[in-house]
Amino acid sequence: MLAVAIILTGCSPTEATQDNIANSTSGESQDIKLLNVSYDVSRDFYRDYNELFGTEYLKTHPNSEVKINQSHGGSSKQALSVANGLQADVVTFNQETDMNLLVEKGLVGTDWQQALPNGAIPYTxxxxxxxxxxxxxxxxxxxxxxxxxxxxxxxxxxxxxxxxxxxxxxxxxxxxxxxxxxxxxxxxxxxxxxxxxxxxxxxxxxxxxxxxxxxxxxxxxxxxxxxxxxxxxxxxxxxxxxxxxxxxxxxxxANPVAVVTAVTEKSGKTKAANAYLKGLWDKPAQELLAEMYMRPNDEQVLAAHKDTLPDIxxxxxxxxxxxxxxxxxxxxxxxxxxxxxxxxx
Structure with a gap:
C-alpha cells in the first residue's frame, strides 16, 4: 500500500472544530491531516491533485498546514479495510458497491450521492x-x-x-x-x-x-x-x-467519492474533507484529470483533450x-x- 504525503505550510484555520484546532484569532498554525483511501490506479492523479488542492486551500486559509496521505489498492480491498477500521477521511473508489459497503457500516452518509455534484462522480x-x-x-x-x-x-x-x-x-x-x-x-x-x-x-x-x-x-x-x-x-x-x-x-x-463522516465528525475535519472533494469539480482539477487521461465532467475541458481522450x-x-x-x-x-x-x- 503506497502512502504519499503532500505538506503545505501556513497559519489560521476557519474550518476545524474545537477539539483539533487552535483559536483562529490567535494566529497559531493549524495542522489538518486527511487520509484519502482510493483505488489502485488513481494514485498518480491524486498525488498531483493534493498539491493543487493544498495551494488553493492555503489562499483562503492562510494559516493552515495541510497534509494529505494516500492509500491505494484494489477498490474492494480498500473499502473492506475502511470498513474494518482504517481511518479514512475521504474515499475515492471506482465502484458504487464499495461505497455502499461503507454506507451499510454507518461510515458514509446515506446521502453521499446528493452531497456532491453529478451524483458524487467527478470523472469517468x-x-x-x-x-x-x-x-x-x-x-x-x-x-x-x-x-x-x-x-x-x-x-x-x-x-x-x-x-x-x-x-x-x-x-x-x-x-x-x-x-x-x-x-x-x-x-x-x-x-x-x-x-x-x-x-x-x-x-x-x-x-x-x-x-x-x-x-x-x-x-x-x-x-x-x-x-x-x-x-x-x-x-x-x-x-x-x-x-x-x-x-x-x-x-x-464511474468513480464515486465521499467523505467518511463517521471519522471526520469525530476529528473535526468534515469541512476540510468536503472542500477536498468539492475541489475535484473546479476547473483546475478538471483540467488535471484530463491531463492524467481521466474523462472530466466539464464538457469544455473534455473537448479540448479529444486527441488523448477520443470518442468511443x-x-x-x-x-x-x-x-x-x-x-x-x-x-x-x-x-x-x-x-x-x-x-x-
Whole structure:
C-alpha cells in the first residue's frame, strides 16, 4: 500500500472544530491531516491533485498546514479495510458497491450521492487494451482476446473494481456483438468469455500490480486496463514498448467519492474533507484529470483533450446488467458467473 504525503505550510484555520484546532484569532498554525483511501490506479492523479488542492486551500486559509496521505489498492480491498477500521477521511473508489459497503457500516452518509455534484462522480473512464509495441498479435478488439494464440493479463475481479469493469466490458461487448440479452441465457457470450478467461495467465490483486506483471515481468500479450492507466504506462512505465488499442465498444467506469463522516465528525475535519472533494469539480482539477487521461465532467475541458481522450462507444453497466448489487450477486459472488466461466473443469 503506497502512502504519499503532500505538506503545505501556513497559519489560521476557519474550518476545524474545537477539539483539533487552535483559536483562529490567535494566529497559531493549524495542522489538518486527511487520509484519502482510493483505488489502485488513481494514485498518480491524486498525488498531483493534493498539491493543487493544498495551494488553493492555503489562499483562503492562510494559516493552515495541510497534509494529505494516500492509500491505494484494489477498490474492494480498500473499502473492506475502511470498513474494518482504517481511518479514512475521504474515499475515492471506482465502484458504487464499495461505497455502499461503507454506507451499510454507518461510515458514509446515506446521502453521499446528493452531497456532491453529478451524483458524487467527478470523472469517468473506460477500459482499453494495452499491447506490445507494434501490436505483434494484431489485437484490434475484445474478440481477439479469445483467440488461442493470445495471453491475457487482468487483475482479480474478487479484489479489484478495475478487474470487474474489465470482465463486464468484455461481457457487454459479447452481448452487443451477438445481440443477446443478459437477462436470458447468453450462450454465445458465455462461450466467448470462457475462451477469453482460459487465456488469462495471471490474476493480480490490483490494477497496478497487473501493469507490473505485463510491463516488468513480461507476462501476456495484452493487458486489459483503464484508459488512464494505459496512457500513463505508455508515457512513464514502459515508454516505447507498448501500444494502446481502443476496442470498438467498451464500458463506462464511474468513480464515486465521499467523505467518511463517521471519522471526520469525530476529528473535526468534515469541512476540510468536503472542500477536498468539492475541489475535484473546479476547473483546475478538471483540467488535471484530463491531463492524467481521466474523462472530466466539464464538457469544455473534455473537448479540448479529444486527441488523448477520443470518442468511443460505451455502455453503462447498470443499464445493461441491473444495479451493482445485482451485478455483484450474479457475476462476482463465490460460485457466480465469473467463477463458472473461469473454471477449467
Amino acid at each position: 473512464s473506460t477500459m482499453v487494451l494495452l499491447v506490445r509495441k507494434g501490436n505483434p498479435k494484431n489485437i484490434k478488439d475484445w474478440s481477439d482476446l479469445a483467440r488461442n494464440d493470445v495471453e491475457v493479463v487482468i487483475p482479480n475481479p474478487k479484489t479489484s473494481g478495475t478487474a470487474r469493469y474489465a470482465f463486464l466490458g468484455a461481457y457487454g461487448y459479447g452481448l452487443h456483438q451477438f445481440k443477446e440479452n443478459s437477462g436470458e441465457n447468453p450462450t454465445k457470450t458465455n462461450g466467448f468469455i470462457k475462451k477469453l478467461l482460459a487465456n488469462v495467465v495471471t490474476y493480480d490483486n490490483g490494477a497496478r500490480a497487473a501493469t507490473t506483471s505485463f510491463t516488468q515481468r513480461g507476462l501476456g500479450d495484452v493487458l486489459i486496463t483503464t484508459e488512464n492507466e494505459a496512457h500513463l504506462t505508455a508515457r512513464r512505465f514502459a515508454k516505447g514498448k507498448i501500444d494502446i488499442v481502443y476496442p470498438s465498444y467498451s464500458i463506462t467506469i 462507444e460505451t455502455f453503462d453497466p447498470v443499464t445493461v446488467f441491473g444495479s451493482w448489487n445485482q451485478i455483484m450477486d450474479e457475476f462476482f459472488v463465490d460460485g457466480g458467473r465469473f467463477d463458472q466461466l473461469a473454471s477449467t473443469k
